[in-house]
Amino acid sequence: MKNKPVIAIDCDDVIISTAPNIIDYYNLTYGTNIELKDYYSNDEQIWGADRNTFMTRVYTYLSTPEYQSLKPFQDALATIRELSNSYELHVVTARPDSLADITKKMLNEHFPDTFKSIIFTNHFSDKNISKADVCSQLNASYLIDDHLHHAQIAAASGVSVLLFGDYPWNQSTTLPDLITRVNDWQQVRDILLN
Ligand SMILES: [Mg+2]
Incomplete structure (x- = not known):
């Protein structure tokens, strides 16, 4: 297969x-x-x-x-479930290892048996590993991320990025070809499941 x-x-x-x-x-x-x-x-x-x-x-x-007790974005639930039929999904978060247990608990509650792994890059500490490196270790074809920094380093290493949401930290007048801006999970679905 x-x-x-x-x-x-x-x-x-x-x-x-x-x-x-x-x-x-x-x-x-x-x-x-x-x-x-x-x-x-x-x-x-x-x-x-x-x-x-x-x-x-x-x-x-x-x-x-x-x-x-907060819930994930409503349209993330259905779209991620649907994506898992056609893609191998991993969560790659900048959160630190100290939040691993509660983060896994939250994700597994709302997305049971959906993610093959949940990786913590410890971005805000000296244990930081780059999301570009993690994408390369996972052999990822796509990264879905809201932060311009992670989007740019991943795209520079050849990963296609869906730059998620309209946030102050992801504004840019120009984007490399490998970065596509998406406003919500419906647009993610349109790109990855058509
Ligand atoms: Mg983020």
Whole structure:
């Protein structure tokens, strides 16, 4: 039997809404005024704390029952299930190993027996591995990701990228040929399942 083509799929803000929820919680809890455009900023003034402290706060929030009870994007559920018939699917997330258990629990609850592996690239630490390297190890044909940085490095290594969503951190006037912008899972479906 011929192997299915491989797709690497990002988790945060692709499968499930993350940044908007973190920002709402963070502003409410710590009295800050962070906006969506500031989400990837390292400015300690904006976060009202040093980097270690604000990263710990963010990871603590992702571990709460409040965040854990959130559902993936509605159209991700059906489309990912459908994709799994024709593709080998892996989740490749920038999250750290410390969030592995809760992340796997969330994904397995909503997508049972769907992903062949769930890989943590520890992007925000010195254990960081690049998503381009992970795509190459997986022999991935596609990466679905919302961040321009991951999209660009993966495309530079020959992976076709679906740049997901309309977010402040993925705006660009020009994109390489291998990067296609998609607004939602319906557009992912149109491209990968037609
Ligand atoms: Mg993401």
